[in-house]
Amino acid sequence: MLNSAVHEKLQQGGVIPAHPLALNEDKTLDEAGQRALTRYYMQAGSDGIAVGVHTTQFEIRDHGLYETVLRLAMEEVERRDLSRPFIKVAGVCGPTEQAVEEAKLANSIGYDLALLSMGGLHHLSEEQLLERTKAVAAIMPVFGFYLQPAVGGRVLSFDFWKAFAEIPNVLAIKLAPFNRYHTLEVAKAVCHSTRKDEIALYTGNDDNIVVDLLTTFQFTVDGVLVEKEIVGGLLGHWAVWTKRAVELFEQVKQVKRSGEMDLSLLTLAQEVTDTNAVLFDAANQFKGCIAGINEILARQGILKGAWCLLDQERLSPGQSAAIDRVYKEYPHLTDDDFVQKHITEGRPN
Numbered sequence: 001m002l003n004s005a006v007h008e009k010l011q012q013g014g015v016i017p018a019h020p021l022a023l024n025e026d027k028t029l030d031e032a033g034q035r036a037l038t039r040y041y042m043q044a045g046s047d048g049i050a051v052g053v054h055t056t057q058f059e060i061r062d063h064g065l066y067e068t069v070l071r072l073a074m075e076e077v078e079r080r081d082l083s084r085p086f087i088k089v090a091g092v093c094g095p096t097e098q099a100v101e102e103a104k105l106a107n108s109i110g111y112d113l114a115l116l117s118m119g120g121l122h123h124l125s126e127e128q129l130l131e132r133t134k135a136v137a138a139i140m141p142v143f144g145f146y147l148q149p150a151v152g153g154r155v156l157s158f159d160f161w162k163a164f165a166e167i168p169n170v171l172a173i174k175l176a177p178f179n180r181y182h183t184l185e186v187a188k189a190v191c192h193s194t195r196k197d198e199i200a201l202y203t204g205n206d207d208n209i210v211v212d213l214l215t216t217f218q219f220t221v222d223g224v225l226v227e228k229e230i231v232g233g234l235l236g237h238w239a240v241w242t243k244r245a246v247e248l249f250e251q252v253k254q255v256k257r258s259g260e261m262d263l264s265l266l267t268l269a270q271e272v273t274d275t276n277a278v279l280f281d282a283a284n285q286f287k288g289c290i291a292g293i294n295e296i297l298a299r300q301g302i303l304k305g306a307w308c309l310l311d312q313e314r315l316s317p318g319q320s321a322a323i324d325r326v327y328k329e330y331p332h333l334t335d336d337d338f339v340q341k342h343i344t345e346g347r348p349n
Contacts, residue, residue: 002141002171006112009085010172011200013231014047015249016087017238018055019073020293021065023307029065031072033303038076040302043342044242044335047232048087049073050115052106054151055236057290058093058119059309067105074109089143089234093117096132100139107140113171115143115234119152126160130167137169143234144173145204146186151286155182161189165199174234175212176204187217191226201230206237206276210269213252214261229256236289237276240296243335248272271330278322281315288316295323300339 002010019041022033041049051073052066060066070090077086090106092099092114103114114136118129136142144164147153155177164170173190175183183205190199203212217228238245248268255262279296281288291314294306306315327334 002112003085005085006087007171009047010087010113011231013200013202013229013253014087015045015232015238015242015246016048016050016089016202016234017041017046017242017245018053018234018236019049019051019069020055020239020290020297020303021057021060021069021309022303023305023309025305025307027307027309029068030304034069034072035076036302037297038073039080040339040342041242042077042080042082042086044338045246046238046242047085048089048112049077050089050091050234051111052102053089053091053115054117054119054147055239055290055293056091057309057313061094063309066102067109070106070109070111074111078110088112089115091115091117092136093119095121096135099132099136103136103139111140113141113143114139115145115174117145117147118154118156119147122154126156129156130160130163133164133167133170137167140169142167142170143202144170146173146175146177146182147204148176148178151289153177158185158189161186162193165190165193165195168195170195170199172200172202174202174204175230176206178205178207180208183212184217187228187230188219191217191219191228192221196226196228200232201228203230203233204235206235206280207273207282208269209233209235209237209272209276210248210252210265213249214255214265236293237272237279239293240279241333241335243338244333271333275326275330275333278319278326281319284316284319287312288314288319291315292319292323295320299323300336301343302339 022030088111090111092102212230279292297303
């Protein structure tokens, strides 16, 4: 059962960064850096964190770090004793047996929801994926995840998402197909389900963050107009410059409350997308997406370096120079000033 305050916050929407992995140069866990990251997200005003997800590097499971990173983040959240609801999401992946065991662990540690990845399961039918979801949902609330094919996801049908939305204890869905047609189809499927009012939609489309947050979907279902908003984001992009992401989210909420569109947000939207193309290395089929995030955090002094567990996970040629460019062109999207003010709380000198 989800805590009522957390459940309400989940439905209202918020900023949930995907938590990176802090490493030493020899690929061992940098515990101080890992804890500093969690503190940074809380200090920046995020509404939650997602740990053990793609941005944390799926390979943590092969290195025996999955439980460790989940526990480190939880310890920092409990230590800070926040006065506001804070949504704690644990990444869960793999075949049904693995996903169930990871959900049991995350639930025992105190996480609120399981972000259920369907990556790497192309051999399973849609019906088998639904049965897997039911098995995890029997343990803890599920945050669905439509992952883009370029990084291991697959295209799933309207019927799948409608049936997915009908599963009790599915409370949210992260839309990250990086495709407008597929994003629209999930929203439509949820609106056609009997649980449409029980499921919160979050953007994971790092290439279209602002427009997603501004969008209210409308569909006619059995002769009745049904509306559904994307209420927040669970994003790798928000793992960096998080203070500005929180401010941007509040700006979008103010526009939606007023009902008066600020057209400058559309310009800001393309600036965010341009920045994301660099951080996620879109020019090279996202090969440097995790390293790009880590590079920003290393430049800020939160991480020691941009290292990843896999040697091939590194900045692509020209990516560092591209990061220099977006730093210069979009200083209003960065939060280096905020980080420097709080860095003494993060990594010891």
